[in-house]
């Protein structure tokens with residue numbers, strides 16, 4: 001009996017662990033729902049136009065997009081868009097613990113595809129930014145380029161630790177890769193949250209180079225990375241109070257993210273899936 005009490009975790013600690021884990025699950029389910037809406041948009045808008053052979057339609061959204069006669073750049077753009085579907089859908093499946101537990105071979109194969117896709121989509125993206133351009137100014141170009149470089153680094157580290165069977169370290173680098181890969185998605189969700197919160201495009205700028213855009217060009221992946229580090233720290237060595245505080249903060253952030261997802265879905269994605 002004494003031995004059982006000595007080894008059992010304190011009640012508040014296990015409750016705190018459960019609260020933290022539940023907040024992580026809530027965050028993931030909300031993000032996954034939003035990422036699947038992004039997948040629906042990319043496949044239906046870009047895929048639909050491609051099936052009709054109407055590649056010019058891509059430029060309804062893109063700034064440096066399809067260029068008639070620019071074969072290499074167009075192939076790279078098409079590859080980038082196709083891989084965007086694969087990586088966004090595959091990433092959400094990769095983080096489902098039940099799949100890891102019950103279908104490990106699937107997790108391993110999907111992981112290999114995910115990491116390879118992360119490398120190729122980032123290299124394609126870097127090529128596109130510096131040859132065709134994007135909306136906005138230098139900050140957006142430098143911000144997304146740094147995002148691409150960090151994806152390359154983290155994806156390689158996640159792979160290395162998986163090969164070394166150091167699963168705890170692999171998990172940390174894989175989660176960092178997921179946050180970085182989700183940077184372009186967070187960009188859209190955060191942008192719409194900001195616009196909704198301010199009742200208009202405050203700080204966006206006429207050339208899409210206003211103070212908020214400059215900040216969010218880097219913040220869209222650095223802020224999620226910082227939140228992830230705080231989550232992992234409190235999960236690994238936080239006190240019960242730290243864990244309850246982290247869980248509460250994550251619930252608030254998830255609510256804000258849900259508003260941004262709804263904004264992006266209603267304002268950017270669904271109108272192009274179901275044009276009026």
Ligand code: HEM
Pocket residue numbers: 042061062063064065080081083084085087088118121122124125126128129133134135144145147148149151180181182184
């Ligand atoms: C890794 C995850 C990524 C995903 C899922 C992704 C997805 C997309 C999508 C869906 C578009 C079409 C724009 C839209 O309809 O909203 C796009 C365009 C683009 N992406 Fe990515 N992307 C990723 C990473 C990157 C990176 C790392 C870079 C640069 C280093 C990059 C550079 C670009 C560029 C230059 C465009 C064209 C923009 C334009 O012409 O207006 N992407 N991407």
